[in-house]
Amino acid sequence: EPEVTQTPSHQVTQMGQEVILRCVPISNHLYFYWYRQILGQKVEFLVSFYNNEISEKSEIFDDQFSVERPDGSNFTLKIRSTKLEDSAMYFCASSAEGLSNTEAFFGQGTRLTVV
Amino acid sequence: AQRVTQPEKLLSVFKGAPVELKCNYSYSGSPELFWYVQYSRQRLQLLLRHISRESIKGFTADLNKGETSFHLKKPFAQEEDSAMYYCALLNDYKLSFGAGTTVTVRA
Numbered sequence: 001e002p003e004v005t006q007t008p009s010h011q012v013t014q015m016g017q018e019v020i021l022r023c024v025p026i027s028n029h030l031y032f033y034w035y036r037q038i039l040g041q042k043v044e045f046l047v048s049f050y051n052n053e054i055s056e057k058s059e060i061f062d063d064q065f066s067v068e069r070p071d072g073s074n075f076t077l078k079i080r081s082t083k084l085e086d087s088a089m090y091f092c093a094s095s096a097e098g099l100s101n102t103e104a105f106f107g108q109g110t111r112l113t114v115v
Numbered sequence: 116a117q118r119v120t121q122p123e124k125l126l127s128v129f130k131g132a133p134v135e136l137k138c139n140y141s142y143s144g145s146p147e148l149f150w151y152v153q154y155s156r157q158r159l160q161l162l163l164r165h166i167s168r169e170s171i172k173g174f175t176a177d178l179n180k181g182e183t184s185f186h187l188k189k190p191f192a193q194e195e196d197s198a199m200y201y202c203a204l205l206n207d208y209k210l211s212f213g214a215g216t217t218v219t220v221r222a
Contacts, residue, residue: 003158035212042201042212042213042214042215043159043201043212043215044212045211048209056207056208098208099210100208106160109158
């Protein structure tokens, strides 16, 4: 069964460093998402991406964050200058169509620790 | 504001006992609601959505617009149901999640 794959599973980075989280969505999916979950808190929406552009973003997704689909298979989340409060589990998801019509499939997550 | 509330952080039941996970929502339009489950060390996966009206792994959930609720129920809990359960609302093409309920089913 096809799966969303995220790498790395755990990333430790120094405060102020740039970090790139990688995701390989399911191959025929067109909609892509990033969510995050700070330890002990709820899963929060960051951004959705369709047709090579951001379709929606939350207030969390400020200028420090960017997303890219560089080669038609990967979907990346970049945090330009990490802060301690960026430490969280980051989940990538993809869907074949909009979520009214299909299911979102989630990756296993990348645990980001900023020290 | 659109919001999903799961009032119980932890729920512990015995095997074979009924289990009900509460979910309340606030939404100005016609809501689309989901239950997601995360088993230990596994990814979030869709358990059920209200529009499909299916029963998955013995779980059901009924949308009650009067009470703005979408509680998840199973008449006889099994040990393999131990997991984290998230209620979610489709809000402007994105999912808004509740805080989650950790269910432990004891033998």
